[in-house]
Amino acid sequence: MSGTRPHIQHLTSEEALRSLGSGPEGLPEAEAARRLREFGPNALERLEREPALRQLLRQFIHFFALLLWVAAGLAFAAGWRQPGSGMGSLGFAIVGVILVNGLFSFWQAHKAEAALEALKRLLPQQVRVARPGRVVLLPAWEVVPGDVLLLGEGDAVPADCRLLEAEGIRVDTATVTGESVPKTLDADPSDEESVLAARNLLLAGTGVVSGQGRAVVYATGMRTEFGAIARMTQQVEKGLSPLQAHVARLSRWIGALSLGIGLVFFLLGHRMGIPPMANLMFTIGVIVANVPEGLLPTVTLALAMGAQRLARKQALVRHLPAVEALGSATVICTDKTGTLTENRMEVRRLFVAGREAGHEAVPAAVGSLPSRAAERLMEGMALCHGLRRVEGAWRGDPMEQALVAFAEGLSPQAPGTPAIQELAFDADRRRMSTLHRTPDGLRLHTKGAPETLLELATAVLAAEGPAPLTDALRRQLQESQARMADAGLRVLAFATRDLAEEGDAGDLERELVITGLVGLEDPPRAEVAEAMAICHRAGIKVIMITGDHPRTALAIGRETGLLRGPSPVVVTGEELRRLSDTQLQLRLEAPEILFARMGAEQKLRIVQALKRKGHLVAVTGDGVNDAPALREADIGIAMGRSGTEVAKEAADMVLLDDHFATLVRAIEEGRAVFDNVRKFLTYHMSSNVAELAPYLAWALLRVPLGLTVIQILMVDLGTDMVPALGLGAEPPEPGAMDRPPRRPSEPILTSGLVIRTYLWLGAVEAAAGLSGFFFVLGRGGWRLGQALGGEAVLYRQATAACLAGIILTQMMNVFVCRHPRASAFAFPWLGNRLLLAGVALEALLLMAFTYLPPVNRILGTAAFPAETWLVLLPFPLALLLLEEGRKVLLRRRGWQGGVSGTARSRP
Secondary structure, eight states, X not given: OGGGSOOGGGSOHXXXXXXXXXXXXXXXXXXXXXXXXXXXXXXXXXXXXXXXXXXXXXXXXXXXXXHHHHHHHHHHHHHHHSTTSSHHHHHXXXXXXXXXXXXXXXXXXXXXXXXXXXXHHHSOSEXXXXXXXXXXXXXXXXXXXXXXXXXXXXXXXXXEEEEXXXXXXXXEOHHHHOOOSOXXXXXXXXXXXXXXXXXXXXXXXXXXXEEEEEEEEEEOGGGSHHHHHHHHHHHOOOOOOHHHHHHHHHHHHHHHHHHHHHHHHHHHHHHTTOOHHHHXXXXXXXXXXXXXXXXXXXXXXXXXXXXXXXXXXXXXXXXXXXXXXXXXXXEEEEOSTTTTBOXXXXXXXXXXXXXXXXXXGHHHHHTTSOHHHHHHHHHHHHHSOOOEEETTEEESOHHHHHHHXXXXXXXXXXXXXXXXXXXXXXXXXXXXXXEXXXXXXXXXXXXXXXXXXXXXXXXXXXXXXXXXXXXXXXHHHHHHHHHHHHTTOEEXXXXXXXXXXXXXXXXXXXXXXXXXXXXXXXXXXXXHHHHHHHHHHTTOEEEEEOSSOHHHHHHHHHHHTSOOSSOOEEEEHHHHHHOOHHHHHHHTTXXXXXXXXXXXXXXXXXXXXXXXXXXOEEEEEOSGGGHHHHHHSSEEEEETTTSOHHHHHHOSEEETTOOHHHHHHHHHHHHXXXXXXXXXXXXXXXXXXXXXXXXXXXXXXXXXXSOOHHHHHHIIIIITHHHHHHHHTOOOOTTGGGSOOOOTTOOSSOHHHHIIIIIIIHHHHHHHHHHHHHHHHHHTXXXXXXXXXXXXXXHHHHHHHHHHHHHHHHHHHHHHTTOSSSOXXXXXXXXXXXXXXXXXXXXXXXXXXXXXXXXXXXXXXXXOOTTHHHHHTHHHHHHXXXXXXXXXXXXXXXXXXXXXXXXXXXX
C-alpha cells in the first residue's frame, strides 16, 4: 500500500508543509473550500455492487431452478391441452416450490454490506483544525490535504497526517497495524520506507493515547491507509461455501440424472405407442420424482437451526453457510491481541535486588523480595507516569495503567504525591521521569528501556541499600532482561535519585540508582491452551498472524500450546515482502509457522496462499486491519467484545464472548451440520426411489400409475420436511473433534451413501409402496392389462395405499438414518423432540391423506380396506432389521461403534 504514497516521512516539517502548499497556521478558508471540491469529502466510498434485484433474479435461473421450470412448463402445456386433468394445478404447485427455494436462497445469499458504514463510524465526527489566526472545530468529512490538525490525548485521527510538532505523543495503532503496544511518535524526518513503520506519521483510524501534537494532513478518504483497507475489504468477493458448492454439484447431478431418465423413458413410451399426452405426464412425473424439491429449503433451515445452537454458545452467525464451512476448516489463522490474549497489559515478572519474582505468583512473591528495594520500585511504578485521573479512573497509556494498578494493588497507601516536574517520554531518550516533593526533599523517578537507564546509572538498590553498579551487577541486570524478553515480555527498568533542588533534564537524569526491572505482558486467555489442544487433536492447523514483535509472538505461541515443536518457522513482514507467492506457499508447508509484524495486505496474502494450497481457511480478527482477510477467508470470525465494528461486519461469525474456546465449540457444531446434511439427504432421497418405482412399473409393465405428481410433491414437501429437519438438529457425535477435517473435495453423496440410499433403503420403500398398491388392486378384482380410470374409487384407494407404504417406511427410516453405522438403538429415541414431532406429523398427515374426504379430493386418494395395513406394517420392521444387520456386519469388519456417549471413529 505504501508504495503509492508520497514519501512525506522523509521530509522535514517545513518541507512537508511546502509540498502540500500549506503553512504552520494551516489553510485559508477559501483554499480549504477549493480543495474540498477538488479532493472530495474525507469519507469512504462504496464500490458499485450488483443490484439486489439482479441477485434475486439469479436465484430463479440456476440449473436446479431451470429444471423445475421445465417441469412446470410441461405441466401447464399438458393442462392447456387437456383441461380438467389437474396438470395446471400441478404447474402452479411446482412454481410455488421454485419461489420458496429462490426466496430462501436470496435471503441466504443477500449479505448485509455494512462494513463500510462501520469504517465510517470509526472516524471522528469533529476535529480541531488550524486556520490563520484561529482554531476551528470542523466535521471530519471537511478535512482536506494541507489542513493542520491539533491533536491531543483521547483524539481519534481523521486522516493520514505528517507530524509537525510532537510532545510525548503516543498512538494506539492496533486497529490498523495490529501492534498491541502504543507507538511513540516524533516530528523528525524518518528513513523508513513503509508508511506503517514511520515514526512521524499518524494514520486515519488510530487514536492518541497520550501527549499532544500538530500534524498536516496529506491523504484523505479512500487515499488513506484506512481507505486502502476499506477498498480491499470491498473488493474481496466471497466464494461459495463448501456446502453450497457440494449442493450445487449435487443439484446438477440429480438434474442431469432426472432429465436423462425422463428422456429415456419418454422415448421408450413413444416406441411402445403410449399417447403423447400420457407420455408427457409420465416424463413430468419422472423429473419431479427424482428432484428432491425440499433439498434447498431443508439445507437452509438446517443451517439456521445450527446457527441458533451456536448463538446459545455465544457464537453469532451472520451468514448461514458459515455454520458448515467452519466445520470443514483445515487451517485457522488467528491474530494474537484480543484473540489469544486479553488485550490488556499485566505485570508478570519483577527483578529486584538480585532476585526475581515471576508469573502467576507475582503479587505474592513481592513479599519475599527485600522490602526496602521493593517499596522503592512500587513507589516508582505508582508515581512515574503521564496518566490523568478522570471520574475516579486512570486514563492514558494502557501499559502505565497496568503499572499503577499493580503498585496500588500491593500498596493501597501508595504515595500519591503529584509530580512537580515531568520529563515526558521521548523516542530518542526512550525514557520518562517525574519529580516529586517528599518530606526529605526532592525525589526523581525514571522508567524506560533498560539499556538507556543503565547508561545513566551509577548504583543499584540492593537489600542493604544502594550498591555501586559493578560489571557483575550490570551483567546480572542484562541477563534478567534477556530472560524476560525471551519470554515475550516488554521489559522496563526503573530508577530513582534523591536530590536537593529542581533542575533541567540534563541535571536531573544522572547518577541514577536502579530499583529494578519489570516485565509486562498481554496475558493469554485462560481457556486458549485447552482449545489449542483440541484443535491439534482435530487435525486443524493453527497459524498466528500478528503485528507484534516475533519474540512476543513466539512466547505467546508456546504459552498457549499453539507451538509445541522446538523449531517453528517465524516469518516477519519484511521477510514476507521478499517472498514470491511460490516461496510463500512452500513456507506454509512447515508443521508450525507464525507470522509477525504483519500488515493488512500481508495477512490477506497469507490467506490467499493457504486457499491456493487447497485449505479451507478460518480467520479470526478484531481490528480494521483484519477486515480484508476476514472477507477473503472461507469463514471470517470476529471478536464480539474487543472487535471493531469493521471486523464484525466483514466477518461471517462473531464470537460474542471473545473466547477462543467458543471457536472450537463452533467447529464441532459445524462438523455436525455436514454430518446431519448427509443424514437427512439419505432420508430425503430414499423416498425418491420409491416415488420413481411406480412410474417405471407403469412404463415397463403397462400397469396403472401408482402415484400422481401431486402426491409426490406432498411427500417431498409435506411429510418428509419436518423429520428431515429433526435429523438436521442432531447434536454433534461424541468424538467429532477427534478426527481430522474432511477433505474439501469429499462430496456429500459418496458411492457408499448412494448404494445405501438408492439400492437398499429406497428399494425397501419401493417394495412397500408397490405391495400396498397391487394388494388393493388385486383385492378389488383388477387384472394385469385391465384399464383403470383415474377417477375410479379402486384406483384412488390403490394410490393411497402406495402413498401409505412409502410414508410408513419413511417413519422408520428417519431413525435408522441417525447414523450410517451405529445402531439406531445406540441413540435415545426420545432425545430429539423435533424428530419425534416430525414422525408424529407424518402419522397425522398419513391419516388425513387416507381418511379425510377434503384431502382425498385434493390428492386423488380414497380410504383403502383396513386389512391393507397388515400388508404395509411389516415393511417398516423389515427396514429396521435389515439396516441393523447391515450395521452389525460393518462393525464386525473393523468399525467400532458405541452407544451414545462413547467415542466413535470417523464414519
